[in-house]
Amino acid sequence: xxxxxxxxxxxxxxxxxxxxxxxxxxxxxxxxxxxxxxxxxxxxxxxxxxxxxxxxxxxxxxxxxxxxxxxxxxxxxxxxxxxxxxxxxxxxxxxxxxxxxxxxxxxxxxxxxxxxxxxxxxxxxxxxxxxxxxxxxxxxxxxxxxxxxxxxxxxxxxxxxxxxxxxxxxxxxxxxxxxxxxxxxxxxxxxxxxxxxxxxxxxxxxxxxxxxxxxxxxxxxxxxxxxxxxxx
Numbered sequence: 339x340x341x342x343x344x345x346x347x348x349x350x351x352x353x354x355x356x357x358x359x360x361x362x363x364x365x366x367x368x369x370x371x372x373x374x375x376x377x378x379x380x381x382x383x384x385x386x387x388x389x390x391x392x393x394x395x396x397x398x399x400x401x402x403x404x405x406x407x408x409x410x411x412x413x414x415x416x417x418x419x420x421x422x423x424x425x426x427x428x429x430x431x432x433x434x435x436x437x438x439x440x441x442x443x444x445x446x447x448x449x450x451x452x453x454x455x456x457x458x459x460x461x462x463x464x465x466x467x468x469x470x471x472x473x474x475x476x477x478x479x480x481x482x483x484x485x486x487x488x489x490x491x492x493x494x495x496x497x498x499x500x501x502x503x504x505x506x507x508x509x510x511x512x513x514x515x516x517x518x519x520x521x522x523x524x525x526x527x528x529x530x531x532x533x534x535x536x537x538x539x540x541x542x543x544x545x546x547x548x549x550x551x552x553x554x555x556x557x558x559x560x561x562x563x564x565x566x567x568x569x570x
Contacts (some may be wrong), residue, residue: 378548383482386439387475391500395469401464402457409457412438412551415470419443420487421433423510425486427481430487430511435461444491446525463569468517471513483551484512485539506539509546516550519557524568 403414416434419427435458436442436451446452447462454462461467474480480487485506488496497503517538518522526532542550 341537375547379481379546379551382548382551383475386482387472389468390469390472393478393494393526395472398466398469402461405457406434410437410455416442419490420511421490421493421504421507422479422487423507425504427490427505429475430480431472431473433467434458434459435467443489446492448525465569468513474512479510481510481512482514483542483546483554484510484515485542486515486518487511492526496526496536500533500536503536506536508543514554514555514558515539518559519554521561521566521568525567 374566406414412434414434415435416432417429418432420430422428435455436447436453437455439453441453458467471480475482480539493504515538517535520538522531522535522538
């Protein structure tokens with residue numbers, strides 16, 4: 339009686355053993371599809387990052403390093419702990435755009451922020467300050483496209499007012515994301531602002547694919563060519 343008929347589809351009956359085999363085959367097929375997506379995404383991340391490293395960072399990094407050093411005291415790179423995949427902390431890299439200060443982890447940059455250096459203002463407006471995150475991508479901490487990583491104190495604060503806020507870390511954080519391609523960037527001014535970013539991040543987590551990544555990259559490039567009042 340173990341081989342009892344348990345399911346009917348399209349006028350056909352399947353035994354219990356056959357159903358188990360079909361379920362396993364479906365699960366294996368889903369796993370293969372997901373694995374292929376992740377391999378493809380990682381391949382895109384490495385291709386774009388290495389291309390940018392060779393064609394842009396190879397000459398831009400030493401030039402900016404000199405300008406940053408001449409402008410103010412401190413390191414060329416600024417590193418900050420942020421939440422990554424599955425909420426695991428990692429050090430996120432940026433070109434330093436501020437003078438050394440104790441509020442870097444807790445206070446967002448604001449319009450006419452006195453902490454921002456002269457070269458730092460240009461780097462922030464142009465988003466060039468984010469380029470060192472290419473190293474994060476190569477290391478595997480980040481992706482080219484994914485939800486932008488907030489500072490850890492900000493993350494914990496936002497999680498108090500938005501249910502399942504940390505679920506946005508079900509994928510790797512990105513240098514750019516769906517929210518950024520739609521105009522969300524810079525200082526978070528109110529609940530509507532952060533909730534709008536969260537909704538787009540969750541949509542990306544649930545629907546991501548290589549085609550969507552490419553679309554977000556193109557939209558981001560278009561955004562960078564225009565003026566954004568939130569860039570400061």
